Amino acid sequence: MALLVRMLIAFLSAAAVADTGDFVGSAHCAQCHAAESQAWQGSHHDLAMTQPTENTVLGDFENARVEAHGVTSHFYRRDGGYFVRTDGPDGELREYRIRYTFGWYPLQQYLVEFPNGRLQALGLAWDTRHAAAGGQHWFHLYPGEAMSHRHPLHWAGREQNWNYQCAECHSTDLRRNYDAASDGYRTAYAEIDVACEACHGPGSGHLAWAEASEAERARDPMLGLVARLGDDAAAWQVDETSGRPYRSQARTDHTEIETCARCHSRRGQIWDHYRHGEPLAQAHRLALLEDGLYFPDGQIKDEVFVYGSFVQSRMYHAGVTCTDCHDAHSLRLRRDGNALCTSCHLADRYDGPQHHHHPGGSTGAACTACHMPQRVYMVNDWRADHSFRVPRPDLSVKLGTPNACNGCHAEQTPQWAADAVAAWYLHSAHRGPHFGEALHAAASGAADAADRLLAVAGDAGQPAIVRATAVDLLRERQNSAHLLTVRRLLSDEDPLVRSAGVRFLEVADVRTQVDLAWPLLDDPVRLVRLEAARVLAPLLRQRLPEQLRKTLTTAVEEYAASLAVTAERPESQLSLGLLAVAVGDAAQAEQAYRKALRLDTAFVPAYVNLADLYRTLGREKDGEATLRAGIGGVPQDATLPHALGLLLVRDKRLPEALPMLALAADLAPGQPRYAFVYALALEGAGENEKALAVLRAAGERHPGNPEIRDALERLGSL
Numbered sequence: 001m002a003l004l005v006r007m008l009i010a011f012l013s014a015a016a017v018a019d020t021g022d023f024v025g026s027a028h029c030a031q032c033h034a035a036e037s038q039a040w041q042g043s044h045h046d047l048a049m050t051q052p053t054e055n056t057v058l059g060d061f062e063n064a065r066v067e068a069h070g071v072t073s074h075f076y077r078r079d080g081g082y083f084v085r086t087d088g089p090d091g092e093l094r095e096y097r098i099r100y101t102f103g104w105y106p107l108q109q110y111l112v113e114f115p116n117g118r119l120q121a122l123g124l125a126w127d128t129r130h131a132a133a134g135g136q137h138w139f140h141l142y143p144g145e146a147m148s149h150r151h152p153l154h155w156a157g158r159e160q161n162w163n164y165q166c167a168e169c170h171s172t173d174l175r176r177n178y179d180a181a182s183d184g185y186r187t188a189y190a191e192i193d194v195a196c197e198a199c200h201g202p203g204s205g206h207l208a209w210a211e212a213s214e215a216e217r218a219r220d221p222m223l224g225l226v227a228r229l230g231d232d233a234a235a236w237q238v239d240e241t242s243g244r245p246y247r248s249q250a251r252t253d254h255t256e257i258e259t260c261a262r263c264h265s266r267r268g269q270i271w272d273h274y275r276h277g278e279p280l281a282q283a284h285r286l287a288l289l290e291d292g293l294y295f296p297d298g299q300i301k302d303e304v305f306v307y308g309s310f311v312q313s314r315m316y317h318a319g320v321t322c323t324d325c326h327d328a329h330s331l332r333l334r335r336d337g338n339a340l341c342t343s344c345h346l347a348d349r350y351d352g353p354q355h356h357h358h359p360g361g362s363t364g365a366a367c368t369a370c371h372m373p374q375r376v377y378m379v380n381d382w383r384a385d386h387s388f389r390v391p392r393p394d395l396s397v398k399l400g401t402p403n404a405c406n407g408c409h410a411e412q413t414p415q416w417a418a419d420a421v422a423a424w425y426l427h428s429a430h431r432g433p434h435f436g437e438a439l440h441a442a443a444s445g446a447a448d449a450a451d452r453l454l455a456v457a458g459d460a461g462q463p464a465i466v467r468a469t470a471v472d473l474l475r476e477r478q479n480s481a482h483l484l485t486v487r488r489l490l491s492d493e494d495p496l497v498r499s500a501g502v503r504f505l506e507v508a509d510v511r512t513q514v515d516l517a518w519p520l521l522d523d524p525v526r527l528v529r530l531e532a533a534r535v536l537a538p539l540l541r542q543r544l545p546e547q548l549r550k551t552l553t554t555a556v557e558e559y560a561a562s563l564a565v566t567a568e569r570p571e572s573q574l575s576l577g578l579l580a581v582a583v584g585d586a587a588q589a590e591q592a593y594r595k596a597l598r599l600d601t602a603f604v605p606a607y608v609n610l611a612d613l614y615r616t617l618g619r620e621k622d623g624e625a626t627l628r629a630g631i632g633g634v635p636q637d638a639t640l641p642h643a644l645g646l647l648l649v650r651d652k653r654l655p656e657a658l659p660m661l662a663l664a665a666d667l668a669p670g671q672p673r674y675a676f677v678y679a680l681a682l683e684g685a686g687e688n689e690k691a692l693a694v695l696r697a698a699g700e701r702h703p704g705n706p707e708i709r710d711a712l713e714r715l716g717s718l
Contacts (some may be wrong), residue, residue, distance in 0.1 A: 021202035021226060023173045023190035028207060029197075037196075039329035045194035047104040048170040049111075052082045056101050058108045058127030059138065066124055069142040069147040073124055075138070075275075084110070086121065089156035091149035100192075102162070102170065104128065106135065106380050111162055116184030119162035123147070123155040128381055134380070141378055158600060163187050164568055171262035172198040183599070196700075199328075200224030200260055201276030227277025229256045230323060232437060236344045245344040247370045251319035257307075260322045261286075265307035270562045271526060281495040281527035289469040291443055295401045297392065297436030298466065300385045303377045310386040310461045341367040357424050359497070364408060373404040390430040395418035399440045410604060420472070435466045442473040445672060446704040450477040458485045464494035471500035478504065483512065495525040502531040514539070521555045523619070526562075533559040537582040540667055556583065570596035570603040583614075589613055604636050608643050623647060638668035642677070654685055665694065672702040679711060691715060 007659040030037035040046055050056040059081050066074040070095075073086035082098035099119060108126045111119045123142060125547060129135025142153055152159050159165065163185045167174050173190035190197065197203050209217055209224025222228060234249040258280045261267075266287040267280070274283045285307060287293055293302045298312045308649040310316050325333060325340060331355035333340055338351050349355065350625070360365030368374075370391050372384040389405040396414035405417035422431070446452075456462055456470040471489060474482060482504070489501035490677035500519055505513050513535055520532040533555035540552060560579060566572040596606035607630030611623035634640060642664035648657035661678040668674050675698035682691035695712045702708060 023197050024203040026191060026195040026197070026206055029203060032210065033196075036329045039327065040196070043329065043331045044104055045198075045331060048102075048193045050101050050192065052098050052101055052110075057082055057098075058101075058104075058128050059110070064138060066138040068124060068143075069145075082110075084112070084124075086122070086124070086155075086290075087149055088098070089149060089154075102166070103225070107139075107331055107378060114156075116182055117163070117186055118184065119167075119187075121157050121160045121162055121166065123153075123160070125378070129380065143379065152600075152602065157355055158568075164566070167601040170194065172196075173202070180567050183568065199276075200229065203674070206244065226275070227255055227259065229259060230328070236324070238344075238346060243346050243349055245318075247319040251321070255318075256321050256323065257310075261307040264305045266302075266304040269565055270530060272565045279495065279525060281525045283497070283526070284495060286465070287525055288465060288472060288500075289439065291364065296399050296440040296443060297389075297395050297401045297434060298387055299373075299389070299401060300375055300383070300387075306383075306386045308465060311465050312387040313389070315388050317463070338365075338367050357420075369408070373402070373407050390428075391417075391421060392430070392434065393421055394431055395436055399436055401436065421644070435462055435470070438470060439473065442477075444704065445702045447706065449704075450474060450479075454482055454485055455478070457489065464492075464496045467492075468496040468500035471497070471504055475504050475506070478507070483508070483516075487516060490520065492642075495523075495528050498523065498525075498528045499531045502528060502535055509597045510539070520653050521551060526558075529555060530559045530562050534579070534582075536578060540582075541584040542697070543706075568599065570600040570606060573708065574603070574605050574609060577606075577613075581613065586613065586617060604630060604634055604637050604639050607634075608639055611643060611647065615650075620647065620651060624651075636667065638664040638671065638674060641667070642674055644676070645681070649681060649684075654681065657681060658685060665698075669698075669701060672698055672705045672708055676705075676707045676711060679715075683715065688715060 026037065026040075046272060047056070059075065061075045061077045066073050066075070071087045073084055075082075075084050077083070083095055084098065085093055085095045085639065088094045088096070098110045099113040100111040102111050106127065106129045108128050109121045110125075111121055123140055124138050125141055127137050127139055140147070145151060145153060149156065151157070154160070162369055163176055163178070164707075165185060166325035167176065167189070171189040171192060172195045175188045176487070177186040177188060178184075179186065200206075205224035207228065209220055209225070217223070231249075231253065234247050234251065236245050237248055238245055253275050257277065258278075261280045262274070262284065265280070265284070267284040268287075269283065270285050271283040274687060280286060287304065289296075289298055289308070293300075293304055294308070295301050298309065300309050313320075315569060321429040323326075324344075327334055335343055335479040338347075342351050345351075351365075353365075356365050356367075356370065367673075368384060368556065371388050372386065374382040374384050375585050376382050376412065379385045392401075393399050393403040393414045394404050396403045396406065397418055403414065406412060406414055409417065414428055421428075424432075435456045438449070438456045441449040441452045453470045453474040458468050459467070462470075467489070471486065473484060486501050486504045489497050492498050492501070498520065502517055505517050508516075517532045517535050521530050521536070523529045523532065533552070537556050540549070540556065544552070556579070560576065563572045563575050563579070567576075573592045576612065577589040577596070580586070580589035580592060590610065593606045593610040593613065596603050597610075600606075607626055614620065614623035614626065624647055625645065627640055627647065630637075630640045631644065641660040645657045645660035645664060648654070648660065658681055661674070661681050664673045665671075665678040675694055679691040679694040679698075682688075692712070692715050695708055695715065699705070699708050699712055
């Protein structure tokens with residue numbers, strides 16, 4: 001049996017999940033907590049997922065026909081059930097029974113069950129808003145895509161699978177029960193929706209506490225609960241000197257916020273056994289401020305589900321919690337409009353034209369208009385940015401980021417908005433340097449990007465998610481001098497920063513890795529331990545003292561188990577393959593890469609890594625065949641022709657390599673490396689003038705790129 005498989009089986013066999021009690025159901029909770037139960041009933045948590053009935057199906061199933069992407073879908077009722085006739089995974093029209101409703105407002109989706117236990121979310125959804133607000137009609141969730149059954153976002157595909165993508169946050173006590181052999185599921189849950197124990201944890205201990213004697217109850221400050229949420233001891237007050245709000249007691253516990261963050265964040269699952277009350281990073285990996293998810297200044301871009309923006313805010317760092325603004329059970333805001341904000345911030349200071357410079361009662365006078373600008377997702381679902389930032393049109397001028405001012409005054413320029421804000425607030429402290437300038441410098445390839453990133457990473461006054469992002473971006477530009485800062489970050493109090501620091505060590509020398517990463521194999525937070533295990537895994541191929549080998553093996557077993565949690569995903573199989581390579585298990589690596597391609601034939605990284613594995617094994621012909629198969633299946637991806645071009649160069653087949661490298665450079669003009677390599681190949685073929693033309697064009701697109709700049713100087717002097 002392959003080494004990695006043996007390690008994983010050993011770990012899973014030995015792992016013991018602490019017993020935290022049994023789930024008892026919301027009906028038991030309601031017996032004592034009637035007010036909370038009543039507030040929860042009818043909430044979006046309660047209605048997150050339901051059986052389809054007259055009362056829960058909001059869409060038009062009265063023989064409605066909807067045309068989208070060249071397919072006419074038919075929604076109808078029969079024999080007490082709800083059905084749709086639409087294109088299936090092979091593109092053929094078929095009848096499907098609606099198994100569940102999914103969501104409530106402003107849209108409702110519908111789930112279809114496939115034979116292997118998969119639940120799939122239809123791409124057509126019902127707009128549940130009132131007709132006067134533009135609702136009460138069917139619409140497609142991806143109106144701008146050229147959708148067919150082959151598209152990765154087609155409703156019957158892997159990306160629209162409820163079991164993996166949605167279930168953990170729409171049900172209580174979810175067990176996905178993925179079966180790798182059949183690529184299917186036997187998913188189960190305690191309750192179909194987001195019920196009491198989804199947040200409070202299993203309730204059997206609390207029931208036992210309630211039934212115990214008064215003396216026994218007095219001895220248990222946790223009240224039999226797995227986790228205590230809320231903080232009744234703290235209150236918000238106003239400082240008489242500054243006029244600013246402050247907490248009467250500093251927040252020392254993040255349990256409530258991280259409980260919400262488990263679902264209200266863009267994150268990946270790293271552990272199957274979530275324990276209520278534990279930090280998010282024990283079971284999930286929070287997405288950082290990645291390009292595509294956030295703008296360089298940290299504003300929301302793609303759907304990131306609140307938490308990643310909230311932890312950037314001054315409000316978070318001042319001690320604000322989710323339930324300061326939202327009722328925990330009904331989920332409604334505690335007050336309407338500006339009254340919510342002025343429950344802490346002085347109305348006579350902030351809720352007037354002297355502050356917001358707009359007519360009273362106008363859209364621009366709303367606190368959220370400036371400090372929580374919204375973006376729309378899923379066609380009609382407006383989500384507010386929870387970073388509570390001060391509008392920075394000056395950053396829009398510098399970085400091209402959006403700002404709240406031009407969100408309303410679209411006919412004006414960012415410079416107009418920046419001038420207006422500067423005139424209103426003459427001495428504002430909010431127009432100084434911003435971390436977004438460093439992140440933008442990295443994205444644009446600026447020559448001073450590394451220095452800027454290093455300064456942000458080492459600034460303890462910046463939010464942890466920002467500092468971790470800076471460290472990750474710094475990895476691509478690292479040098480030995482950066483280690484002085486990274487060494488400090490490895491003992492940072494925030495696990496996001498520590499884990500990013502460990503990732504930075506990935507390309508460091510072995511001695512540095514051992515000295516700096518080894519102590520973090522015992523980090524109290526799983527996310528950090530997993531990164532340390534991944535970086536140090538190649539040491540298992542070396543001769544180690546027995547005790548050190550045992551310690552590292554245990555850590556690598558935990559990392560392998562974390563990847564097995566999401567074994568249905570090609571990305572996890574890719575990571576299992578990389579781990580197998582690290583520990584010297586080539587057979588297991590090949591198996592994992594091939595499994596990734598069986599799960600998703602368009603998963604480009606698996607083609608590239610499989611071909612690279614074949615290279616290390618001396619099987620270049622197999623690598624070439626793998627890359628050519630990938631190019632045939634994913635013709636618009638630049639990575640594959642680039643990799644094939646490099647393979648052909650190594651094989652001294654330069655005339656064949658040039659078209660592949662040219663194709664990669666054309667497909668990805670935003671990747672300066674591809675143009676640089678293509679130019680070098682042209683130079684090697686004696687086509688210096690053509691190489692110079694390629695470099696000049698790339699230099700115009702990426703003026704700060706050092707590789708292109710140096711190559712231009714060298715070739716131009718020949």
